[in-house]
Amino acid sequence: MEFPVLFLGALPEETPALYSLMNYADIKGGTWYPQGGMYSVVKSMQQLAEGLGVQFRFNEEVAEIVVEDGKAVAVVTTQGRYTTDAVISGADYHFTETALLPPEYRTYSDQYWNKRVMAPSCLLYYVGLNKKLKNLCHHSLFFDVSFEQHGHEIYRDPQWPSNPLFYVSAASLTDESVAPTGCENLVFLVPVASGLQGDTESLREEWFQKIVERFEQHTGEEIKDAIVVKRTYSVTDFVNDYHSFRGNAYGLANTLRQTAILRPSCKSKKVSNLYYTGQLTVPGPGVPPSLISGEVVAGELIKTGIAR
Numbered sequence: 001m002e003f004p005v006l007f008l009g010a011l012p013e014e015t016p017a018l019y020s021l022m023n024y025a026d027i028k029g030g031t032w033y034p035q036g037g038m039y040s041v042v043k044s045m046q047q048l049a050e051g052l053g054v055q056f057r058f059n060e061e062v063a064e065i066v067v068e069d070g071k072a073v074a075v076v077t078t079q080g081r082y083t084t085d086a087v088i089s090g091a092d093y094h095f096t097e098t099a100l101l102p103p104e105y106r107t108y109s110d111q112y113w114n115k116r117v118m119a120p121s122c123l124l125y126y127v128g129l130n131k132k133l134k135n136l137c138h139h140s141l142f143f144d145v146s147f148e149q150h151g152h153e154i155y156r157d158p159q160w161p162s163n164p165l166f167y168v169s170a171a172s173l174t175d176e177s178v179a180p181t182g183c184e185n186l187v188f189l190v191p192v193a194s195g196l197q198g199d200t201e202s203l204r205e206e207w208f209q210k211i212v213e214r215f216e217q218h219t220g221e222e223i224k225d226a227i228v229v230k231r232t233y234s235v236t237d238f239v240n241d242y243h244s245f246r247g248n249a250y251g252l253a254n255t256l257r258q259t260a261i262l263r264p265s266c267k268s269k270k271v272s273n274l275y276y277t278g279q280l281t282v283p284g285p286g287v288p289p290s291l292i293s294g295e296v297v298a299g300e301l302i303k304t305g306i307a308r
């Protein structure tokens with residue numbers, strides 16, 4: 001019951017009761033899986049958008065939003081310069097403000113950002129096994145050690161967790177398309193504090209050994225010798241790949257003071273045609289809220305007459 005709360009960005013006693021709706025949705029609605037994994041949802045959305053005339057340009061980093069007289073007039077990318085009627089940034093809010101905009105056009109100061117409480121980051125292991133497992137479910141939460149200790153090491157005294165709770169996803173138990181025949185595709189997820197230093201390969205390996213021991217002990221399945229693929233991903237990767245503020249994985253923490261209108265606004269206060277979507281603005285982190293924020297911004301653009 002408590003584990004999902006770790007992803008919300010605060011200890012259970014500091015999380016608004018409203019978020020018990022997450023547990024309610026899980027328990028009453030059940031857990032659903034899109035065949036092909038989450039990527040198939042992304043592909044379907046791309047197809048839908050293309051059907052409506054949207055053009056995508058992939059692998060093209062935005063390096064600058066050009067502002068003239070309080071209006072975003074162009075976006076400069078690694079491939080060129082595009083003039084714009086409006087800009088919607090779905091990248092990390094802090095990054096857009098501090099790295100893409102001239103300082104005078106930032107809505108929020110460094111002081112504001114430094115006071116934000118971030119949701120955790122995570123330590124991830126993508127593991128391929130050359131055998132099938134019997135004693136495992138698609139979703140497994142390992143609650144076998146102290147929740148209090150792990151929560152303390154994420155929120156009260158941020159440090160690499162000494163003995164963390166973790167989650168294992170074994171999508172290949174449900175979906176044959178995500179692993180070769182006779183193989184298993186596992187993801188191990190350990191929530192850790194955002195902004196942690198010392199994220200090295202050797203530290204990641206040390207933690208992997210710790211959680212695999214527990215995994216083997218509880219499932220009775222030996223996996224160490226069956227690993228044929230292993231990739232790790234953590235705080236520094238979130239910063240390098242996604243420009244994620246303090247390497248957070250789930251945006252701003254859902255504390256009462258960072259909820260609803262107390263979150264960074266989806267409309268810039270300084271640039272008339274600049275909007276923000278995603279997990280650092282309203283309504284909040286997670287896939288459904290991030291999608292809703294896109295819908296909210298689309299509505300705002302339609303109101304201005306820029307979009308139909």
Ligand SMILES: Cc1cc2nc3c(=O)[nH]c(=O)nc-3n(C[C@H](O)[C@H](O)[C@H](O)COP(=O)(O)OP(=O)(O)OC[C@H]3O[C@@H](n4cnc5c(N)ncnc54)[C@H](O)[C@@H]3O)c2cc1C
Nearest residue numbers: 060061062090091242243249250278279285286287288290
């Ligand atoms: C391991 C993990 C598990 C999760 N599990 C769940 C879950 O079970 N349920 C749930 O609801 N949520 C989950 N989440 C959270 C969810 O994935 C996020 O809240 C959501 O994806 C955020 O969406 P977004 O659009 O704000 O950001 P993103 O999905 O990060 O999209 C931002 C995009 O902007 C791009 N970008 C950044 N900078 C630039 C630039 N300069 N130029 C061009 N593009 C740029 C990035 O490459 C990225 O593609 C999980 C997250 C992680 C990391």
